[in-house]
Amino acid sequence: MAKRKSFDEKSKGMHKTRKLIIDTVFGKEDNTQRVFGYEKETEQKREVGETWVDGDGKEWRQEKGFKTIVTEMDDVRDFLHKLSHCSKEDCKTIQYSWADKKLISKTGMCATCLSKFETPLRADGSFPFYEDYKITNNKLAYIRDYKDKMEEALRGVKQQMEIITEDGKVEKWEWQVDIEKVKEDLKKDIDVAYDAIEALLLRKAALEEKLIEFKHPELIKK
Numbered sequence: 292m293a294k295r296k297s298f299d300e301k302s303k304g305m306h307k308t309r310k311l312i313i314d315t316v317f318g319k320e321d322n323t324q325r326v327f328g329y330e331k332e333t334e335q336k337r338e339v340g341e342t343w344v345d346g347d348g349k350e351w352r353q354e355k356g357f358k359t360i361v362t363e364m365d366d367v368r369d370f371l372h373k374l375s376h377c378s379k380e381d382c383k384t385i386q387y388s389w390a391d392k393k394l395i396s397k398t399g400m401c402a403t404c405l406s407k408f409e410t411p412l413r414a415d416g417s418f419p420f421y422e423d424y425k426i427t428n429n430k431l432a433y434i435r436d437y438k439d440k441m442e443e444a445l446r447g448v449k450q451q452m453e454i455i456t457e458d459g460k461v462e463k464w465e466w467q468v469d470i471e472k473v474k475e476d477l478k479k480d481i482d483v484a485y486d487a488i489e490a491l492l493l494r495k496a497a498l499e500e501k502l503i504e505f506k507h508p509e510l511i512k513k
């Protein structure tokens with residue numbers, strides 16, 4: 292399974308401690324004392340394929356080198372399918388070219404469907420507003436995701452943590468930081484995220500009005 296590259300890329304400018312918290316809470320592999328300042332306490336080996344329920348009632352399964360929340364797997368499969376198939380129901384493209392695949396991952400449509408979709412928008416002048424609308428929605432989705440992760444981190448962060456290593460061992464770590472300070476920082480980040488969401492929602496609403504003006508209510512996302 293691929294690493295969560297896009298989130299990592301997007302979070303490059305993030306405060307180092309915050310990034311480490313996220314990576315820790317969401318189970319990145321490189322959970323070593325060198326990086327996190329946790330002190331190892333106990334070890335328990337998990338076999339690949341083994342499932343178990345943790346102290347918070349979450350179900351886990353040991354994969355080769357990483358763990359997943361079992362109930363999330365269907366969503367992931369769905370998501371991967373969407374990433375690699377044209378979203379138009381009347382799509383006639385049988386075999387995707389390299390260009391089709393690139394466009395599908397970027398726009399959700401193959402080259403033929405995308406051109407059919409965009410031509411009228413370019414003709415009536417609504418295209419720039421539609422583009423802006425798409426970008427605004429993407430930003431909104433990203434910042435909401437970021438906020439959710441922060442909130443989950445805030446709930447999940449604690450002095451002691453259970454971490455699964457690449458070879459399937461369970462390790463308990465004691466975190467040598469001021470946990471209250473960490474929580475304070477997270478709360479500040481969450482506040483910033485809420486402000487950003489508010490601003491983006493205003494922009495989204497204005498662009499939706501514009502799309503209605505252009506008689507394209509079908510472009511509005513619910």
Ligand SMILES: [Zn+2]
Binds near residue numbers: 378403404405
């Ligand atoms: Zn298509």
